Every structure is written in C-alpha cells, then in structure tokens.
Amino acid sequence: MHDQHLKSLICGALFVLSQNFAPAQPPKTRTSPTTDTYHGVDVVDNYRWLEDWNDAEVKRWSEAQNAYARDYLDALPDVDAIRKRVTEVMSAEQVSYSSVRHAAGQFFAMKRQPPKEQPFLVTFESLDHPDRARVLFDPNTVDAEGTTSVDWFEPSPDGSLVAISLSSGGSEIGDVTVIDTTDGRQVFEVVPRVNSGTAGGDLAWAPDGEGFYYTRHPRPGERDEVDLNFYQQLYFHRLGTDSTEDRFELGKGFPRIAEIEVEVHQQSGNVLCNVQNGDGGEFAHYVRRADGQWTQISRFGDKLVQATFEPSGAILAITRQGAPRGKIVRLPTITSKGALIDPLIPEGEDTVVTSFYRAPPSLVATENRIYVTYQLGGPSEVRVFDRDGNALPKPRQLPISSVDGIEPLGGDDILFYNSSYVDPTQWMHHDASNQMTRKTRLSSESPVDMSDVHVTREFAISKDGTKVPVNIMRPASVNGPGPLVLYGYGGYGINLTPRFNASNKVLFEQGVTYVVANLRGGGEYGEAWHLDGNLTKKQNVFDDFAAAARYLIDNNYTTSDQLAIMGGSNGGLLMGATLTQHPDLARCVLSSVGIYDMLRVELSPNGSFNIPEFGTVKNPEHFKAMRAYSPLHNVIDQTEYPAVIFFTGANDPRVDPMQSRKMTARLQAASVSGLPVLLRTSANAGHGGDSGLSQKIEQMVDTCAFLFHHLGVTVRPIPPSSGSADRS
The missing domain is CATH 2.40.10 (Thrombin, subunit H)
Incomplete structure (x- = not known):
C-alpha cells in the first residue's frame, strides 16, 4: 500500500510538471452537515446547501467552479487545433433530416443545416426533391443564440396546418403554436404548457382539422407550484377559442407522474x-x-x-x-x-422494440402489412408481416445497424431510417409491391470518411456470468493497447443502438478507439434484461460496465492509464458509481447531466418519474440498495480518484444540476491523486438534446482536449476533410 501511494505521488508530480501552466486549486467549498435518518440509518450530507439555486452563495460558487474549469481547460495543450478540427467537422454544411412525417401528399421534416444553431421545420412534395423544400418555421430567426428549439411538431390531416411545440433555454416547457403551411404564418392562438421536461407531451389532430387532443399540464394557480409539471391530463382544443375553455377528456384519476401519448x-x-x-x-x-x-x-x-x-x-x-x-x-x-x-x-x-415519449413508432400497420422493429442485443431491424401475422421478406438494411422513424406513405409502402456506427442516416423507401428498398435523397452525407474504422461486436463476462455486448469502433491504424473511450447507459429499458456520429472522427483520427457497451437495465434483450438492472438490481449495471472495461484491458485494446469512461443522465449515475467503486479502473471520467445523490433525487421535479426505475428511500429495501451504490455517499476521503469533468445545464428539467454541484464538491474534497475534478455548467442549456450547435461544439472541444491530455494523446495535424465515402 505504501509503494502504491508513493507511485501515485510520483505520477501526480509528473502530471503537474507536464502542464504548461500552474495548476490552480479548486474553489473552497464550505461544509454544513445535515443529518437525515432513513430506516434507523443516519446519513450526513455536508453539501445540502448547494441544492438551492436561488441562493446567491450557490451561484457564486458555481461561477467560481466555471472559472476554475475554464482556466484549466483553456490552458490544455492543442486546444486551438482541437477547436479548429471540431468546428470543421461539426459545422460542415451537411444537411440531415429527422422526424419525417407524411400527410395529404406532403412531407414534413426537421432539417439540420450547420452552421445554423438549431434544426428547422420544412415541407416538400417529393422524396426525390427535398432540395425544393419550403421553410415553415425556423427558430434561428427568432433566437440567433440558438436557445429556442422545436420540441416536436404534428401536421393536420389535410396538411394545411402544423402544430409546433416550442421551448427555450433547454427548459423543454413547450407551448403549442399553429402554423399555416401555405406561407408559414402563425395562425390561431397559442396553447400553453403542452410539453414539459418531466412528463413530455403529445398532440393528435381531430379528423376535420378543426382542433386537436393534447396533453395539458396544470397552469399557475390551478395547483401548487411544485405540482405544475405533474398531473398531466388530456384535453381537446377547438381552433379559434381560448384555451381556458378547452374540453377535459381524460386523466383526473391518473397518477401524479402520468405521461400521455394520444392517437386519432x-x-x-x-x-x-x-x-x-x-x-x-x-x-x-x-x-x-x-x-x-x-x-x-x-x-x-x-x-x-x-x-x-x-x-x-x-x-x-x-x-x-x-x-x-x-x-x-x-x-x-x-x-x-x-x-x-x-x-x-x-x-x-429477438425483442420487440417499444416506443414512447414521441419516439418514432416501432409498430406500424398499413393496409395489408404490419411492420415491427426488433432489437438484436444492440443493433435493430424492421421486419414485415401480413395482416395474419405471417412473415414476409424484410427491407434491405445495413449490417450492425439500427432502424427507426417508420412512416407510412399510403398503401403498404413505408419510409424508415437506417444508420450504423460508420454510415450516416439513410432514409429508405420500402416499396411493398415489389419488395424493393431504395435510398432516398433525404439520406445524409457525412463530412468525414469512416471507411478506415473497423466495427466488431464482442462480449464481456459480467460478475455473475452474464454476457455483455461491447461494440468496438477501432481505427485501422491502431495496433495493440491504445487510448480508448468506453460509453454506457443501462437504464429505463432504453436500447443503445448503432448511431452515426461524425464528431467521433475527431477521436478516430487521433488513434482513439470508441466502444459502446450494451448493459443490463436497457432493453436490448427484452424486459428481463431491463428488470435485471433496475430497482434493487441496479448494481448489475455497474458490474456489467466494469466487466466491459476489464475485457478491453485484458484483450489488449487499452490499459487503465489509457482508458476514459463516458456517459450522461442515467449514464452519469453509471459514471459516478464506476469511479467510486473502481477508482483505479480508468484514467479519466466524463459525466454529463448525471445523478449522484440517490437519496435526494426523488425530491427533484423529475425525481418522482424516476421512482419506478430506481425506487424510493421510503422503501427499506430500495433505500438499502440505493445507499450501497449512491455515488455521493460512497466517495472515500484520501482516495486517488481519476481525472473527472462534470457537464451540466443550468436549466436542466430532467436531472437537477445540484446533483453535479454536490458530487463535484465531494470529490474535490476527497481526491488525493493530483488529478482535476472540474464542473462545467452551461447557462441557457438543459439536458443537452436541444442545445444549440455552438454549445455542442464547445462541449466537444472541452471533451477532446480533456481526453487527449489525460490519455497521453499527442494531437496530430489533420488535413482538411475530403468528404465522405459512399458506403451504401
């Protein structure tokens, strides 16, 4: 133990000497012990005061942490070169389409066109001519800073109108605006508080297009302030009337944490x-x-x-x-x-995929066909059946890929998108009459060439013998152990499917391998796989992730000193649990909008919605399990923790930013490794999905600079991108 401590001190000293700047100390954080008693167990919380964002002292502390993080990150080697390359890749004017809908012979879609901050809503008449699209609503014109976003949209049955949920600052609190599709004008009245970052939201038009069913959250004065993002109910709004006169439809007996989807x-x-x-x-x-x-x-x-x-x-x-x-x-x-x-x-x-929260449908019925999305342990595919359930030939799809976004086109034809780790999104038209599948012009091109990245799918063995898939993306130039990023999530029955991410090229071209692990808690192998990683079995998720990391080390993909782990939200909890349970497993940790105080999470606005997944401290068995893995409560003083950076958004409606504040303070006080623990809080940002392009670029710059430095990557100059390779 003495030798190990001496080795750590030497490594820490070498780390300090390797910097081209004097390492500042993190801001001082006062402790103010508060004791809670759960089922006879006393738990001391030294950082309860950091929960109150309305406290001026908390804001000053957060600003000081941001300044400390910025001083550190901006002084890292090669930041300018990294920013240039990240900006080149992420700002390349490569058009992509998402959320494609078909109504009355028209197509509607969200179009992403860097360097614009946010996607915008367009309409067009042919899959072969999206270049003729008309812009219906562009949030970039109403908010140049990119903090206003379209949560979702829904065209009317005749395609003459489209309802749009708009929110700002990452809040996801969406009001619905109705747009005339002939000229993009706003028509009729705004319906407030249809969407929230906690319960989500939905809308479905009546057949005559004169009104719509929608999810309604309580309005100020109708319930206590703490309940305004709960008690979602279904109402009907008639166009041209005040929304206060809307007709109640359903929901008075629903749970406080009800989440509603509606279809007509x-x-x-x-x-x-x-x-x-x-x-x-x-x-x-x-x-x-x-x-x-x-x-x-x-x-x-x-x-x-x-x-x-x-x-x-x-x-x-x-x-x-x-x-x-x-x-x-x-x-x-x-x-x-x-x-x-x-x-x-x-x-x-194989597992039938389910969808919710305005996700693209995984089960679609046409006149004579039934289309079903199946999960294959990570990758997914769409299969076809007749109305009697007999299997038919499935559409052509990429290998080790994912499918989503199934949209009926009339008759039995469908549109769907198909993507892999190295192939950008392809929007495919499946013609049921001749069983032909073709790539449409909605398909994306990439600003980078991934043809030199090899994808393999291997399996680690978890603590209890469970086989855990690891999807390995490795640059062809890499041989033997090298820098590697391992990503995981493992929760809510969510499937981690192959997705193309052009910004990963910035890692690959510097010799960094990227790996995605399919952990229990997800839905990759069905509900049993999910249930084996939630409530009192959550520890299985952390064991799976640690097993994946050890597999990559044991099989010479990387070493502990060259390993980074990364995750966000529920995956942030995974990061916190992994670094506290295995502080010597990885060299650095990148954790976004994570959950770290499991004993207090259910008290936050979105916390109640998480109880069916994590449990509640009111239940003694749940408390025992959560206390055992809660990252905040398992930090040990005088421990050599890895380098850590926490990312959070000041307006996050799903995970309270106080989670990141408290975990940062606790780790800064406990770690003796000499490696930094940083907190980066973004203003006018939420959970991350609707952040503007410039915000995403800056976070990627910080991510790469932090990774490269701590994994020992010497940044090589990269020539200007020559575009993508055709891999279809």
Missing part, C-alpha cells in the same frame, strides 16, 4: 390514449368512441405496453404478458379478467 383514427374519429406510470415501463390504455365515451382496455400491471390503430380501426398492441421479449396481439382481445388470446405474432428469440 382518422376514418372513425376514435381516440387511443396510452398512459405510462412514470418512467418505469408500466402502461394503461383507453379508447374514446365517436360518442365521447372513454373505455379502459388495459391497466397498469397488465403488461400491455404499446398500442396503435390499424387502418381498419382495429387496435394492434405489444404485450409482454407471458412473453418478456414481446408479442403482437389484435384487440379487442382482453376479457373481463384481463387475459389475452393467442398472439397474432408470437414471441420470438
């Missing part, structure tokens, strides 16, 4: 309402007939997790009742006892 069958006017109980994956479903009568067709706990209308008006649903990987049934198939009849498409070896 355009031929009959029937309405389908999907309700999730927080973020834990339990759903209830309701149908409204044309006479206005609502009928509940499933309850929380029935394991019916997703439903959608067929063109005929029947309902298709995904259920996990007796089928943890999912099966497809046609309703009405629920008896008075809640049992389901034989499935239309039975459970198979």
